[in-house]
Amino acid sequence: MKHSAIAGLFIAAAMLASPVFAADKDLCAGNIQQINDFVDSAPSLPEGTMDTVKAALTKAKASQAAGNDKDCVEVTSGIITKMQIRNPTRN
Template identity: 70%
Template sequence: MKHSAIAGLFIAGALLASPVFAADKDLCAGNLQVIKDFVTSQPSIPETSLSNVKTAQEDAMKAQAAGDDGKCVEITNGMITKMQIRNPTRN
């Protein structure tokens, strides 16, 4: 329970700390980097979880390439939330 609360606070703080004027483009790129770092730093991720993360990463990159930064942020925020819940020690 403690880890879930900490993860939730981390995510909420990250979202609220972002300046209101920050572009979705920057948030999209930053979130994609967080996901990339997570994948490269977690060699023991179960294959199904890794597949889910990579699928979300690919979908977000497609949205970014299509210029839909809002969709990219939506996808990456959801995946980062899941990553925090599954691995609460990484804040």
């Protein structure tokens, strides 16, 4: 009886953890797309600022390719926050 209860807990934990990883993957891809859209329709920004955005985008894509979605989300979320501060009318 104890073994089946413990096994059940491990199975439940594994099932609950799976959506979190999928959410990071989706958020990473969505954030990258949002940054790509921003770069493509770039408002007049200083060259240094645009270089920073492009460097972060490159780093995020490398993290995504390496399967490190958590780092990708951290990088892209930081850049999106900065983009919103510089241009608050865009979402």
